[in-house]
Amino acid sequence: MLSRLALRACDGCYRNRCTCRASLESVDVPSQFDSVVVGAGIAGLRAAITLAQAGNVLVVTKEAASESNTQYAQGGIAVAMGGEQDVSLHFQDTLAAGDGLVFPPAAELLVREGPQRVQELLEWGTEFDRMQGELMLTREGAHSQPRILHAHGDATGREIGRALLHHAATHANIHLLEWTITAELIVQDGRVAGITLLGRDGKRFSVTARTILLASGGAGQVYSDTTNPSVATGDGIAMAARAGAEIADMEFYQFHPTALSLPGVPRFLLSEALRGEGAWLRNHRGERFMSRYHALEELAPRDVVARAIAQEGMGGSAGEMLPVYLDMRHIQGLDLAERFPGISAFLHQHGLDLSRDLIPVRPAAHYLMGGVRTDLDGRTSLPGLYAAGEVACTGVHGANRLASNSLLEGLVFGARAGEAMRAEQAKMSASKLPTRMLAVDDSAKAAGAQADCLPLRTAIREGMWRNAGLLRDADGLNRMLNMLQAMDPKLPPASTRESIELRNLHSVASLIATAALARQESRGAHARTDFPAKHAGQPLHSCIQAGQVRFVAFDSAANGVLAARSMQQGSSSRYR
Numbered sequence: 001m002l003s004r005l006a007l008r009a010c011d012g013c014y015r016n017r018c019t020c021r022a023s024l025e026s027v028d029v030p031s032q033f034d035s036v037v038v039g040a041g042i043a044g045l046r047a048a049i050t051l052a053q054a055g056n057v058l059v060v061t062k063e064a065a066s067e068s069n070t071q072y073a074q075g076g077i078a079v080a081m082g083g084e085q086d087v088s089l090h091f092q093d094t095l096a097a098g099d100g101l102v103f104p105p106a107a108e109l110l111v112r113e114g115p116q117r118v119q120e121l122l123e124w125g126t127e128f129d130r131m132q133g134e135l136m137l138t139r140e141g142a143h144s145q146p147r148i149l150h151a152h153g154d155a156t157g158r159e160i161g162r163a164l165l166h167h168a169a170t171h172a173n174i175h176l177l178e179w180t181i182t183a184e185l186i187v188q189d190g191r192v193a194g195i196t197l198l199g200r201d202g203k204r205f206s207v208t209a210r211t212i213l214l215a216s217g218g219a220g221q222v223y224s225d226t227t228n229p230s231v232a233t234g235d236g237i238a239m240a241a242r243a244g245a246e247i248a249d250m251e252f253y254q255f256h257p258t259a260l261s262l263p264g265v266p267r268f269l270l271s272e273a274l275r276g277e278g279a280w281l282r283n284h285r286g287e288r289f290m291s292r293y294h295a296l297e298e299l300a301p302r303d304v305v306a307r308a309i310a311q312e313g314m315g316g317s318a319g320e321m322l323p324v325y326l327d328m329r330h331i332q333g334l335d336l337a338e339r340f341p342g343i344s345a346f347l348h349q350h351g352l353d354l355s356r357d358l359i360p361v362r363p364a365a366h367y368l369m370g371g372v373r374t375d376l377d378g379r380t381s382l383p384g385l386y387a388a389g390e391v392a393c394t395g396v397h398g399a400n401r402l403a404s405n406s407l408l409e410g411l412v413f414g415a416r417a418g419e420a421m422r423a424e425q426a427k428m429s430a431s432k433l434p435t436r437m438l439a440v441d442d443s444a445k446a447a448g449a450q451a452d453c454l455p456l457r458t459a460i461r462e463g464m465w466r467n468a469g470l471l472r473d474a475d476g477l478n479r480m481l482n483m484l485q486a487m488d489p490k491l492p493p494a495s496t497r498e499s500i501e502l503r504n505l506h507s508v509a510s511l512i513a514t515a516a517l518a519r520q521e522s523r524g525a526h527a528r529t530d531f532p533a534k535h536a537g538q539p540l541h542s543c544i545q546a547g548q549v550r551f552v553a554f555d556s557a558a559n560g561v562l563a564a565r566s567m568q569q570g571s572s573s574r575y576r
Contacts, residue, residue: 033058033175035421036195036209038182038236040065042157042410043389043417044215045164046117047378050418052171054425058207059174060197062181062497065165066158067231075140075271076148076156077411078404079114087111089144094405097142097301098398099524100539101249103554106396109376110405110412117411118149126163127151140276140403142301148404154271154342157407181497182235185212185243185385192243192384198497210428211384211421214240214372215414218390219508221501223365223469224461227259227269233501234508236391240372241507246381246545248393249370250508251515251526254401255470256366257305258326260347260359267364268346270326272403274354275299277339278331282358283312284322303400303525306363310470313362325358363470367406369397369525370515373543378417381545388417395541395554399524453498456487460502460509468513473530477517484510515542518549 034055037044044059051057061067080086090111095102122128128149129136137146151159168174179200186194186206194208216236220228241247258274258281259267275281275298283289293308294300300308313324328336336354337344344354352359371393378386389410396409463483467476484506491506492499519542520531540551 030056031205031207033207033209034425035211035213036060036207037213037215038195039215039217039389039391040165040176041215041217041389042160042164042407043392043414044213045161045168046411046414047213047215047388047418047421048174049164049168049171050415051422052168052173054422055173055210057171057174058209059168059176060180060182060195061176061178062235063231064178065176066161067229075154075273075276076138076150076404077118077160077407078140078143078148078402079118079408080111080147081115081118081135081137081149082145082147086145086147087115090114090147093142093144094396094402095398097400097402099301099303099400100398100534101252101395101523101541102398103395103541106376106394109416110396110408113412113415114408117408117415121160121163121411124163124167126160128156128159129153138273138276139299140272141299141305142296142402143299143404148273148276150273152341153338154273154340160407181500182216182239183494183500185239185382187243187382190383192382198500202496210425211386213378213417213421214380214385214387214391215389215410216391218368219505220365220368222461222464222505222508222512223253224458224465225259225267225362226365227256227267228365233504234368235501235504236387237371237511238504238507240380240382240385240387241511241544243382243385244546245385246373246543247371247511248373248541248543249395249399249515250368250511250544251519251542252369252397252399252524253365253512254302254367254369254525255306255363257302257309257363258361259364259366260350261323261362262350262360265350267362268343269364269366270343270359270361271340272302274326274328274340274343275305277334278328280327280330281305281309281312281361282325282327284324301400302366302403303527306470306525307527309361309363321362323360324362326361327358328354329356329358331355365465365469367401369393369399369401370542374413374417376413376416377420378413379420386417386421388413393541399526399539453492453496453502456490457498457502457505459483459487460505464509464512468509468516471527471529472516473528474517477513480513481510481517484513511544514547514549515544518542518551 035051035057037048037059040061048057048059080090094107128151138148139146140148150156181198183196183198185192194206196206198204214236218232219234220226220232258270280288289312290297294304309324313322315322371391372387374387374392378388467480494500521535522528522532523534
């Protein structure tokens with residue numbers, strides 16, 4: 001038994017206005033659980049709620065439970081609450097946005113099971129915005145009709161997270177461990193049997209479990225310009241790759257078109273919902289320009305809008321950047337400060353007003369469509385290991401995620417993973433679960449404790465922005481891979497949170513650049529200036545395992561089994 005800090009959260013814990021004292025109590029946490037969930041965002045908490053019905057669940061998060069990508073989701077959650085026709089249209093919109101690479105069975109599950117999962121959120125107290133008592137639906141980019149739910153204007157993710165955490169706290173079987181980073185997956189006899197953890201006090205320890213779910217979110221910190229919080233360092237993807245799991249579609253990183261662009265100010269997200277309410281984009285000459293790029297203009301898919309802004313922002317000389325603006329000054333009959341309170345408050349801190357000013361914007365890394373490859377129930381290629389949410393790749397987003405589908409993905413596939421894990425645990429014999437605490441190698445701790453990780457971390461992030469960002473070519477991608485290879489022996493041992501995150505960013509950067517170099521076409525969020533056209537024929541998914549890339553078509557022949565039809569032989573001339 002290990003004495004660790006545990007939390008039985010009250011509603012105020014998530015709002016940082018804690019009225020309970022449970023978070024201050026030191027309790028014994030067992031070294032063995034029925035299941036472990038890495039991450040306390042929407043996918044992790046939804047899975048934990050299902051898992052708690054069948055055994056003890058440990059939810060691990062490396063900061064406070066409120067600090068996840070879920071909390072920063074402003075725009076809303078897309079869900080077809082209008083019946084069969086709405087479900088069908090949502091499916092078609094998802095396929096269209098994904099630029100030919102969406103895995104249809106995954107998209108169908110998303111849109112069909114979404115209403116049920118959102119109804120659960122309502123029953124658990126989620127306060128979505130309403131108008132005259134009815135749920136208020138808005139429209140965002142690439143959606144054919146209004147189907148986006150919001151909460152408190154532009155705080156949808158935070159409200160969903162609050163409700164889920166509050167509901168999870170009613171389950172005695174859920175144990176939440178904060179300020180603890182997962183260092184490695186432990187594989188025994190070909191099965192993921194545990195995790196190595198590093199606490200806030202610097203002590204390493206291990207926990208065993210029947211099943212483990214990665215719900216650790218995205219990897220935006222691999223880029224210097226990102227809308228993601230500091231915790232988004234790709235930990236789950238990097239750990240899974242090192243353990244031998246298959247990783248898919250890492251070249252498809254979505255750059256949100258409209259992040260605030262002010263000198264010295266973080267790339268604050270300016271939600272897609274602003275354009276859903278009628279915002280225009282203007283170039284440095286004051287011209288609207290989106291009609292030159294897409295018939296849907298400002299409501300075009302995100303990859304189209306992001307590249308259009310980048311194109312309009314290119315100056316006449318190398319490195320010259322021209323301003324591009326978001327304009328809502330023409331909007332009438334809508335109180336923008338009330339509709340977008342969080343965004344308005346942040347802009348006010350910098351002397352800007354949505355109703356009065358042109359808001360300078362530029363694209364920033366926002367969402368990873370790729371990740372740990374799973375089937376439709378969250379199973380990865382490693383027995384005992386599951387993944388859900390942004391860390392996972394089911395193929396549901398294809399080459400470009402449809403706006404506001406990410407929260408729905410976390411709900412739907414978090415619940416599905418929880419059900420599958422529970423079913424697997426019920427079939428497992430006691431002999432398959434390690435009965436002892438697994439040994440942890442702590443020999444590198446002293447050597448790496450004082451290592452300065454910041455220069456290497458900065459080099460990775462800036463290099464990725466220059467060489468593997470919104471626009472890519474072979475020269476830049478090879479330059480990035482060479483830099484990462486040269487950096488490898490300089491990486492400090494994984495002995496502190498900083499060094500663990502650095503090594504994870506290095507791993508994720510390598511996966512992205514490797515996949516981007518292998519895909520010699522432009523599709524969705526992956527734009528190659530040296531290969532601007534799409535390949536003809538069936539689009540294929542990139543898969544990396546043990547450093548090798550192959551291209552495959554996902555196979556829906558059998559749910560519950562990770563399958564692919566390899567197209568490596570026939571695709572080498574098309575993609576590599």
